[in-house]
Each structure stands twice: as structure tokens, then as C-alpha cells.
Amino acid sequence: MDFISMAKLENTQITARCQAKFAERLQVGGEPHGLLTLTARAEDILEVLEFLKTDPELSFGFLTDITAVHYPELDKPFCVVYHLHSWANRSRIRIKAFIDGKHPVIASATALWDGANWMERETYDFYGIRFAGHPDLRRILNVDDMEAFPMRKEFPLEDPNRVDKKDYFFGR
């Protein structure tokens, strides 16, 4: 059978193919734990994802996850992270895109994967990142009237209503 002899696509092959298409617009950000990580420009993100999904050689057809990271010290403090999986090649890839902190917006991947819908809602819920073109961008896990985006570093993790951990209970 053909698929048994089908070799897992090497990270170097994936990198080469991506850079042939995007050149400087896509940068290699290392391979932590063997997971190839590329950094795209936010404005290119849909183009990059679409290429990875539809390219017959790469065929990263499965969107594993969308999430974000907050780095308050960076100029572009929000990093949106996409994990893709190629069933055919048995390989995985991670795409990062850094965006501006004042108005964090990035194009929605719902145009490519319906499964992106809830992932983007969750990312919006916790980081306040807006996904342009999302059909129904509202909170998904937290209470609807919450004002904070709790995974941002400026919001304290603890609930402010808690009184039994005040310093005076501990002689401080």
C-alpha cells in the first residue's frame, strides 16, 4: 500500500516549501520538542493558513487549536498561535502571529475551518483578541457580563471579593 511507504514529512522539507512560497514573510522560530514553529505576519495569516491547508504536498488539513499568549513587554504583545496537523503526512506545525496591543485584531480562520469558531471565541474570551470576519464573536466560557479578559497579565488571577486571605489575618 502506498500510504505505508509514505514517509513523514521532514521539518526541513516543510520549511523549504513554505519559504519557497512566502520567503521573508514567514520566519522559522525554532523546533521546540521537534514541533516546527513558524512566525507569520498578522496580515498574512489567512494566506499562510490557506496555503498550508490546500497545498497538495503539505495538506495540513486539520486545525488542532487556536490560542494566544500575552507578552506585555513586547511591542506587539499578543501572539496568536495556530496548531495544524497533517493526517496524510503525520506531521504537525505551529504558526505564530504577533499583533498590536491597543486594538488586537486578526483575520478569522472560520473561512478555512468551521472548527475555528469556538477556538476563536475562547481566545477572544480570555485575551480580548478580535477575529475579523468571525460570524458570532462573543464569550464562550466566562460569564457574559465579565469585563476583564482574565488571561491578560494586567488582570489579577485572584477574585477581588475574597476577604479571608487579607494580610491582617496573618499579622502582616
Place this chain on the structure above:
Amino acid sequence: MSEITLAKAPPGLEGAGFFATKIDQVIGLARANSLWPLPFATSCCGIEFMATMAATYDAGRFGMERNSFSPRQADMMMVMGTIAKKMAPVVRQVYSQMAEPRWVIAVGACASSGGIFDTYSVLQGIDEIIPVDVYVPGCPPRPEAILDGVMRLQDIVRNESLNRRQTPEYRALLEKYGFHFNG
């Protein structure tokens, strides 16, 4: 053969063919020995509650074997487990559907104070949204502790005056939590 203990009669005047006591005490006696629980179990404290209701600990001894899953026929709401902020309106609605007189036991650290979950998504104790009569400490409390909480509540119920629910203090308490009287 185990010994059967009858509920102690309230203090009163006893003579040939009559017994006189206060109606508060009689009603308190009846209420305290048939507290129907409404189990609001969300996590591990609920598992301890299941053990409490089962044969070994046998909550039926306290006249509470009949779990009421309708708030309309329940006397005491037992909130057992972590209450997420998203769950808070549900707890409030269930409480508001209970008929007076009603009591609430917060079972375990989470229901009492948020427990270890001092975080943005968890209610830091159900007394932020509804009045609580008895708090049972523990993480989770053993069935003995839950039964002890029930017995503390029985003391409260036994000694509650009949007009407590009409007092301005009680109304103010409910108003404080946003429950309004309509009549």
C-alpha cells in the same frame, strides 16, 4: 437490637390528659425532624453527600431521607461543591423557588469560601449571592461532618421563632441579597 430514641418533647406543663407548650416549639420540633434536603451538588462534596445518604451513614435517621429535587418541596438547600460564577444565577433561581421557611447549608470549603479556587471564574463562597445558615468546613467534609452540619441546622430550626420570616430584620437580609417581597 439498636435502641430507638424518640425526639424529646419540648418543655411544657403536663398533667392528666393534657400537655401545654408553646406552638413555636411544637412546630420547630416537627420541622427540625423532617428537613427535606435539596442537594445542589457540583463536585466532590456531592460524593460525600451520596455516602451520607447511603446505608452506612443513613441520613434518613434525621428525617431527611426524602431528597427533594424540586425546590418547591424542599426545606434546606445543601450546596456542595465549587460554584462557578456562571452557575451563580442558577443557585439564586433555585433558592428563590424554595418556599419559606427555607434554610441553606454551605457544605465544604468551596461553597463556603471558594476554597482553593481563588480565581476569576469561581464564586468566593455562596454567601455572596444567598444567605447561608450553616457552614460545614472540610475539603471535602466527611459524612460525619455533613451530618453534624445538619444537626447544627436542626438546632437553629428547632429554636426559630414562628414570626422570624415576617420580621423586618429577615426582610432586610433578603433585600440585601436582592430578593424582594411582593406582598
